[in-house]
Amino acid sequence: MVKKSLVALGAMLVLFPTMAFAAEGDGPSAATLDMGLNALWILVAAILVLLMQGGFILLETGSTRMKNAGHVAGKTIFTVGLVSLVYWAVGYGFAFGGDAGESLNKFIGIGNFFFDPTIVAQDGESFPSTIFFVFQLAFAAVSLSIAWGGFAERAKLSVYLIFTLVFGSVIYPIIAHWIWGGGFLAEDGAQDYAGSTVVHLTGAMAALAATILLKPRIGKYNKDGSANEILGHNQVFTSLAVLLLWVGWFGFNAGSAVAVGDGFFGYVAFTTQLGAAGGAVAALLISWLVKGKADIGVTLNGALAGLVAITASCAFVEPWAAVVIGLIAGVLVFFSQMFFEKIKADDPIAAMSVHGAAGIWGTAANGLFATPALVAQVGVGKEGLFYGGGGHQLWVQVESFVICGAFAFVASFIVLWVIKQIIGLRVTEEQEIIGLDLSEHGNYGYPEALKKSGTLNV
Template sequence: MDINQLSQGLDTIWVVLTAAMILLMEGGFALLEAGFVRQKNAVSIIMKVFVDIAFGALVFYLIGFGLMYGKDAGGLIGTSGFMLGGGLGHIELSITHETYWLFQCAFVIAVISIVSGAVAERINFRAYILYTIAMTGLIYPIAGHWIWSTGGWLGKLGMIDFAGSAAIHGLGGFAALAAALFIGPRIGKFSADGRPNIVPPSNLPLASVGAFVLWFGWFGFNSGSTLSATNGSIGHIAVTTMLSAAAGGAACILFTMFRYHKADPPMVINGSLAGLVGITAGCAFVSDVAAILIGAVCGIVMVLVTELLEARGVDDPVGAFAVHGVSGSLGTLAVGLFATKELASETGQGYYGLFYGGGWQLLGVQALGLAVVCVWGFAVTWLFLKGINRIVKVRVSRDEELVGLDVGIHGVPAYSQEHDFIEVHEFRKDVKG
């Protein structure tokens, strides 16, 4: 075996393992969201995660990957590589196209999982399946093509989004905001005068374990984006990822102690995630100190945006927009400020940040790309939901929402006891009748 074969083998193992780490994040999403929602809707969360994985993988294989990484047409869309059927020779990597698809498949599953939390406890399961097909087959792949593909117009302009603060989290976060606005708040979330009511999480320990699983998977998310086991920046990427997440959590602890006179557990959980989201674009390009600053800012702004959304009557049960949309936006812009000349040159980027003498060009490109991707995610999600609503109602009925989606939609509660099975049996008879 020569050195090239050995390197290719190592790269393949690295990419497959990090893809598996990212896929494990779906377990994190499931635990986090199930812990944040009420007990009567925990099963519905798990079922949506299975939709994300099952339908997301199949649709991305059939359509999405080709639209995202196929031969470029005008910088806007890919036109080859559907079902990995050829026309992918322009992708020059040390790994096979199948291996690359697997890694990118884990990414697309993460995107749709962001939206699922914002519509928790009131979305129709059939409508969610249709939207998942739209997101994984069209919305995300086209935006991803603009940034990451060979020939994508934003990539040509010099946009830097190493692991997806904009392409994944900004897009997913603004799509989540559109979905939350379209579907409306949960029954009882806001009083008649518009004041928000507290809907207590069902299981904060469960949610915290979900956050830790996501934190673990994020090392695959960011470090795996090198696509090479021998890339010298892997260690630095892992360190900036860790520091930003820690800073987000620490900032939330201190800020909520100051603001509420007690550390707020859900905010702290989301603060760490906000730090992870914020560093995703620039993890390979910024210094350790910048990573701490980015994480801290994202954590604090997440708290303020969560409060603002509630004040405006927007119901986002898990904070998807504040964590992903806002922190993803801040992280994308932060690259234009903090990308160092040394790190940018080491990773083959010609542009670097304003604070390091790089001028305004990179920041301007980052702002343009961010705006385009976020508007695309919001607008197309809204249009698809309007279209889906003509086929099947996007929101469940009032009775289904009140009884809970677990029994109302799926016919089984998350936490069962003997008498519960009698109730479910009777419910199923009623439904069939």
């Protein structure tokens, strides 16, 4: 028995050498080990969020026509690269710079432009600043990819380039600063744990501005106002996209704990799963009830809507409330899609419903369901209406999504309107019919399929 115990102890010391250092008294301190674990988790979470771009590629590709598939994929990679550069140069400084002074800092950050971090974490830091930058950059890239839903199948490639520069350097960072960077909404106690408003509503309002200015795709609406369904070419792609985004969301939400600590990030992941599940189930059931058929596309959007809605509240609500938030989001996204179809807002990816309507609901939900214990755990804001907090937190939540949503829409609309006046937003009718693969890139995403089909309008 003693022999077996010694062998086991020796094996553990080989596998976990820090135990040996601790025994000798000259190993890394507990603070250093905590910092290393925090850094490891945040980097893994950032990678998960960055991999969500694969989900956006498949979602937009599968939801649109084959003739635009290569354009969607290439455009996404290009804009992620471009937003990385402008966010490093300018955006991160506006979001998290701390040199603006007390008054100006309520509205914008100043500092950390062309971010030049220390090589390793400094004494007293919970994690290296380099890893925090990568994590926040991944969020900015997600918000930008959400916006592209309003541009799909008709915008010039040059418009993607110019809008990325402005969105990644100014529009998104300012909103991030207001809630996450110590701005005036943060001072008010706005609760948006991982970005229902900061990331999702911001991207959706940019998509709305683009949809209005670009106008619907050719053939979407008839002269009498009735709508034609323009089907995406691959529902398997869209289903796989939702799965990739769902998995990536654990980095999105649980990663926002930015610490391993007592394992609170596990609770965040737990409520995230419940919210997503509620959204998927509710969307399937409501579409089945109203349409008489269970709509797969609506179900997929319901899962995403549940994820978007729980993003603000995942750290503030009890499990039952997470389910309710997801269920309501699943129903909401169904009727929201019908509403935008009725007002002739051509949104091929349902960005305004999934990320806009659900983002608003998820942000407001904190004002109802946030519990005193979880508010104390996170240290932001107050408890919600149903837990004795009165209407204070609900008002703060409404204030945050109204102000941020309005700013994102107006700023995006102005930028796109100026672009429209100077170079135009939309490809020509001939280019749109041919498809953006050929007209913008000179090649097909599916070269064999399109050449054999004998038609480009697929």
